[in-house]
Amino acid sequence: MNYTYKNIWLINFPVMMSILIEQLINITDAIFLGHVGEIELGASALAGIWYLAIYMLGFGFSIGLQVVIARRNGEQQYSETGRAFFQGLLFLSGLAVLLCSISKTISPMILSNLIASEKVYFAVIDYLDWRIWGLMFSFxxxxxxxxxxxxxxxKPLNKAAFTAVLVNIPCNWLLIFYFxxxxxxxxxxxxxAELCSLIILSIHVLRKMDRKVYGLNWKFDKNIFHHVCCVSIWSMFNPFIGVASWxxxxxxxxxxxxxxLAATNVIRSISTFFFVIVNSLAATTGSLVSNLLGAGQKNQVFPLCNRVIRLGYSVGIPLIILFIILKSATKLFSVLLASKRP
Incomplete structure (x- = not known):
């Protein structure tokens, strides 16, 4: 296995788009709710971060699951990849049910003591009462x-990502304004939107993937389940703590x-683009490194990591420069506009 810059990017881009789903959904909500009112826009920020913190528990587990699957793929034990996937799916589905139940019970008690504005609090609860069920699809x-x-x-992750965005935008308009x-x-x-993206990806796996080759026989295996949990359970808490601080x-x-609060939500929505790039490259690196280790090519690990780091800078630095230019241009425009006022 010799992953070139092109190979890395072709693998990474769909991953980046799939991670972008969650952020674009939050951004879309912020855009539409900004036309409703400041309270709704600010409440969507608090509720969105609360939901994202809970979501990160599943996201962190999926990183460990991905490492196990990639290792088996590198070892060419393809049937073991499907078995590991099913054990992870079982755990994440159960975790989604558990977290939904806990959140419905505990969230109002915790948030009522943290949020100062009564209007914002009730708006946050209105949002979470429906949003929390998205865990049943996102996990x-x-x-x-x-x-x-x-x-x-x-590649199938691209279709799922575009489906989520294309469904979310018209549904937001219909439900927020029309209804x-x-x-x-x-x-x-x-x-x-998360349900639709799940359906698209499920159809692909069920119809396009070879079930015999990849061991997609939906069988519970106690030993594999224990191994997946031991590897993945510790990767749950790092992203959770990071978002909890937000x-x-x-x-x-x-x-x-x-x-x-409303203004801060807008700024955070913009800054998430950098978060998406870093996390997608991290997820891609974890998968490719595990594949290399499984194939016994340890000498290729550091060259791969160097390529990913260079690729990250080559994508991130132009975006940073672009944001600085836009910020400077905005300030200059504001100064010129103020000078022309009587």
Missing amino acids: PFLALRSFLVGITLT DMGIAGAAIASSF FAFFVAIEHLGELE
Whole structure:
């Protein structure tokens, strides 16, 4: 296995688009709710980060699952990749049910003590009452994504990503404005978009993948289940803690005022593009390194990591420069506009 820059990017791009799904859904919600009011826009930020923190528990587990699948793929034990996938799917589905139940019970009690504005609090609960059910679709999607990334067949993730965005945008408009459901409509649209992306990816795996070759026989295996959990359970908490710190930041901003919270939500939505690039490259690297180790090509690991680092800088630095230019241009435009006022 010799992964060139082109190979790495072709594998990484669909992964990046699939990670972008969750961020684009939040951005779309913010855009539409910005036309509803400051309270709804700010509440969607708090509720979105709360949901994202819970989502990161499943995301972290899927990273470990992906490593196990990639290792078996590198060892050419293809039937073991499907068996590992099913054990991960089973765990993530059960975790989704558990977290939905816990969130429905505990979220109102915790958030009522953290959020200062009563209006913002009720808007957050309205959003979470519908949004939290998205875990039932996003966690199985994570298992499917881990399987496809682990075996380095990532192209189907593009279809799932575009489906989610194309469904979310019109559904947001219909539910928020046409049916006048407000912030609850945004939550329903987001969860429905995740369901659609899950359906697209499930159809591909069931119809296009060779079930015999990849061991997709939906059989519970106690030993594999234990191994997957031992590897994956520890990768759950790092991304969760990272997003939880963001939630603490948004709670602090909420105490400054509803307008400040709404403005911060817009800025965070823009900054997530950098988050998506870094996380997609990290996920791709984990999969490719595991494949190399499984194939016994340890000497290729560091050259691969160097290529990924260079690729990350080559994509990230132009974006940073572009944002600096846009920021400077915006300030200059504001100064010129202010000077022309009487």
